[in-house]
Amino acid sequence: MRIGVSLLVAAATILGVAGTASAQQTLQQVRDRGSLNCQVGLPTPGFYALAANGTWSGMDVDMCRGVAAAIFNDPSKVQYQSVTSAVRFTSLANGESDMLSRTTTWTAVRDGQLGLEFAGVNFYDGQGFVVPRASNITSARELDGATICVLTGTTTELNLADYFRANNMRFTAVTNENVNVLVETYLGGGCDAYTNDKSGLAARRSAFPTPNDHMILPETISKEPLGPVVRHGDNNWGDIVRWVLFGMIEAEEMGVTSANVTEMLRSPNPGIKRLLGVEGNVGQGMGLPNDFMVRVLRHVGNYGEIYERNVGANTPIGIPRERSLNALWTNGGILYAMPFR
Amino acid sequence: MSQITAPPTTVLRRPVTAPMRLGAFVNDATVRSVFYQAVTFVCVVGLIWYLVSNTITNMAQRGMSAGFDFLDVSAGFNIAFTLIPYREGDSYLRVFQVGIANTLLVAVIGVIFASILGLVVGLARLSTNWLIRTLARWYIEILRNTPLLLQIIAWYFGVFNLLPLPRASIDLGGIMYLNNRGAYFPSPVPEDGFGLVLLALLAAVVGAVLLHIWARRRLRDTGRAFPSGLAGAALIILLPLLVFQASGAPLAWDWPVLRGFNFRGGFSVPPAFCALIVALSIYTSCFIAEIVRAGIQSVGHGQTEAARALGVKPSRTMRFIILPQAMRVIIPPLISQYLNLTKNSSLAIAIGFPDLVSVWMNTSLNQSGRAIPIVAMTMGFYCAVSLGVSFVLNLYNRRILLRER
Numbered sequence: 001m002r003i004g005v006s007l008l009v010a011a012a013t014i015l016g017v018a019g020t021a022s023a024q025q026t027l028q029q030v031r032d033r034g035s036l037n038c039q040v041g042l043p044t045p046g047f048y049a050l051a052a053n054g055t056w057s058g059m060d061v062d063m064c065r066g067v068a069a070a071i072f073n074d075p076s077k078v079q080y081q082s083v084t085s086a087v088r089f090t091s092l093a094n095g096e097s098d099m100l101s102r103t104t105t106w107t108a109v110r111d112g113q114l115g116l117e118f119a120g121v122n123f124y125d126g127q128g129f130v131v132p133r134a135s136n137i138t139s140a141r142e143l144d145g146a147t148i149c150v151l152t153g154t155t156t157e158l159n160l161a162d163y164f165r166a167n168n169m170r171f172t173a174v175t176n177e178n179v180n181v182l183v184e185t186y187l188g189g190g191c192d193a194y195t196n197d198k199s200g201l202a203a204r205r206s207a208f209p210t211p212n213d214h215m216i217l218p219e220t221i222s223k224e225p226l227g228p229v230v231r232h233g234d235n236n237w238g239d240i241v242r243w244v245l246f247g248m249i250e251a252e253e254m255g256v257t258s259a260n261v262t263e264m265l266r267s268p269n270p271g272i273k274r275l276l277g278v279e280g281n282v283g284q285g286m287g288l289p290n291d292f293m294v295r296v297l298r299h300v301g302n303y304g305e306i307y308e309r310n311v312g313a314n315t316p317i318g319i320p321r322e323r324s325l326n327a328l329w330t331n332g333g334i335l336y337a338m339p340f341r
Numbered sequence: 342m343s344q345i346t347a348p349p350t351t352v353l354r355r356p357v358t359a360p361m362r363l364g365a366f367v368n369d370a371t372v373r374s375v376f377y378q379a380v381t382f383v384c385v386v387g388l389i390w391y392l393v394s395n396t397i398t399n400m401a402q403r404g405m406s407a408g409f410d411f412l413d414v415s416a417g418f419n420i421a422f423t424l425i426p427y428r429e430g431d432s433y434l435r436v437f438q439v440g441i442a443n444t445l446l447v448a449v450i451g452v453i454f455a456s457i458l459g460l461v462v463g464l465a466r467l468s469t470n471w472l473i474r475t476l477a478r479w480y481i482e483i484l485r486n487t488p489l490l491l492q493i494i495a496w497y498f499g500v501f502n503l504l505p506l507p508r509a510s511i512d513l514g515g516i517m518y519l520n521n522r523g524a525y526f527p528s529p530v531p532e533d534g535f536g537l538v539l540l541a542l543l544a545a546v547v548g549a550v551l552l553h554i555w556a557r558r559r560l561r562d563t564g565r566a567f568p569s570g571l572a573g574a575a576l577i578i579l580l581p582l583l584v585f586q587a588s589g590a591p592l593a594w595d596w597p598v599l600r601g602f603n604f605r606g607g608f609s610v611p612p613a614f615c616a617l618i619v620a621l622s623i624y625t626s627c628f629i630a631e632i633v634r635a636g637i638q639s640v641g642h643g644q645t646e647a648a649r650a651l652g653v654k655p656s657r658t659m660r661f662i663i664l665p666q667a668m669r670v671i672i673p674p675l676i677s678q679y680l681n682l683t684k685n686s687s688l689a690i691a692i693g694f695p696d697l698v699s700v701w702m703n704t705s706l707n708q709s710g711r712a713i714p715i716v717a718m719t720m721g722f723y724c725a726v727s728l729g730v731s732f733v734l735n736l737y738n739r740r741i742l743l744r745e746r
Binding site: 085086089090109110113114115143144145146147152153154157158160161162164165171172173174175176177178181184185188189190191192233 | 400402417418419420421429430498502503506521522600601602603605611612613690691692693695699703704706707708709710712
């Protein structure tokens with residue numbers, strides 16, 4: 001009897017292990033499944049927000065929708081996987097997610113050692129601090145000796161330590177893996193400041209009971225290029241995610257929007273013709289139809305539309321785009337898509 | 342006659358060296374057991390080999406680094422509370438050690454508080470006073486029937502996070518301060534000559550142990566008792582104190598002082614630590630209380646009556662007659678409660694206390710991305726601690742077991 005049980009356990013374990021798929025042919029797996037497994041984080045306004053009726057929206061969610069639209073011509077064919085930042089890379093590496101789109105910073109160690117491939121940057125961010133106005137703090141340099149709330153397992157945690165070391169200041173960290181617990185601690189006075197990427201701070205602040213009682217300090221202490229991530233080993237899949245992102249940026253530069261994409265199909269501009277697949281064969285090499293960007297633009301829109309809809313000046317989050325890094329390179333920013341040809 | 346009957350007997354007596362049939366192997370219990378054990382062994386070894394090689398192949402295929410080479414790399418993050426010195430530039434190996442030290446600190450303090458509280462509540466549960474008995478019962482029933490994680494979070498958010506801000510700290514006699522950033526104590530700073538005091542303390546402890554052994558031997562040989570406990574305690578307290586005064590009080594205190602955002606100097610523990618210790622001790626004390634009660638009730642009431650009839654004092658009845666017998670019932674479940682407390686301390690992650698799971702299996706795992714070595718090391722530590730504690734307590738249990746003669 002005992003032997004029977006152990007053999008059964010052994011067999012089950014072997015089958016379970018053998019079940020992990022190989023890294024190749026993600027596109028084929030997604031097509032067979034009929035939906036894209038896109039990993040986002042715990043709901044955060046502006047980037048991956050969850051509405052009361054269960055629908056997701058946000059900058060990073062639109063990245064998932066764009067890829068789904070390119071493959072299926074239907075942006076709703078996405079299974080959203082909301083996991084804590086602690087398990088994000090494991091979940092991607094073992095094949096549970098096809099891609100990850102969740103304000104993840106591109107770093108050398110992540111790129112080189114974790115078996116990840118960063119497909120591009122969809123938001124240039126930097127780390128800052130939010131403090132209560134009542135504290136009369138106006139600069140991060142005044143935070144010597146402060147208690148600071150920070151998410152664990154993030155680049156934020158490392159930048160924080162670096163900044164204080166570099167400026168010869170001391171701090172006490174209050175850490176947690178759950179952003180909601182941290183915000184609750186900060187609002188309850190459990191720490192003097194809360195640190196995160198500035199976009200994240202703006203998003204969180206918009207959801208505070210009294211947003212105007214808190215201010216984001218002017219200092220930006222790090223570079224946080226955020227973007228979608230795929231697994232190592234399937235270069236074609238990485239190409240698809242990368243060129244959907246580039247296509248959204250290129251479309252804004254060319255003035256193609258979700259509203260005028262049908263008319264633009266008749267545009268004489270050769271650049272637009274290639275972007276929309278009227279000329280050339282950009283999609284073919286990636287296993288997509290040549291007009292995949294028409295699908296993306298029709299259903300999701302170009303980068304500018306996505307930005308304004310989710311985090312722009314007219315949203316509660318209100319991160320101004322003019323003169324920021326996230327403006328197009330033609331407008332003084334650093335958003336620059338590689339050529340579609 | 343004898344010649345006729347002889348051949349059948351030789352036929353019946355089969356020679357021992359004759360070849361065995363296959364059926365004999367199958368029917369032989371020893372052979373069968375060896376065979377099955379060999380099969381199981383091969384299966385288990387094969388399974389482990391398969392899992393390890395499969396993992397290594399898969400990780401290599403995905404370009405993920407395995408191995409322990411990351412242990413020398415500097416970790417670069419801050420840890421809010423460290424028992425042993427740590428700076429941001431220290432290695433991941435140091436982070437592992439910091440996590441172990443913090444976890445063991447929580448476990449040791451938690452076990453001490455839980456035992457004391459459990460003993461008191463367990464005795465209160467047996468009290469003849471209705472109010473005490475009922476209070477103890479409700480304490481146990483409410484606290485052990487709600488999830489520990491909720492209790493930890495409730496203590497953190499409901500109590501320690503609601504304490505006043507640093508500027509309005511609760512002042513406990515000008516010695517200790519309490520605010521929502523933690524508890525602050527003065528820390529002793531030994532000066533030249535403090536080594537002598539420590540030597541005196543060591544000598545006093547050795548003396549007290551020797552005194553105790555001598556007193557027991559005298560009690561056994563002559564029947565005359567000597568208060569060795571009291572005398573030993575006096576020795577341990579008075580001798581170092583005397584040396585301390587004689588050597589000119591070589592100890593300074595580092596007082597916590599409110600400066601800038603918070604207190605500086607002295608020794609401090611974060612609110613998460615307080616919440617964790619309180620929640621773990623209280624929760625585990627409920628189980629220990631029930632174990633103590635069951636142990637005492639397992640000793641027949643006739644023993645107490647017999648002791649009373651012989652004129653033994655109630656305190657001595659408890660110490661020499663009831664408790665030694667109750668301990669046999671108490672020790673085995675108590676071991677598992679201590680182990681539970683140690684393992685439950687990993688829930689610290691919910692409120693951000695930097696224990697082993699929090700700094701190692703969460704933060705370090707995330708920063709380095711080496712999931713497999715890190716999880717293996719964490720499991721190895723908890724396994725080693727649990728086996729170690731249960732080994733020591735099992736030795737003690739064997740010593741006090743009923744010796745049937």
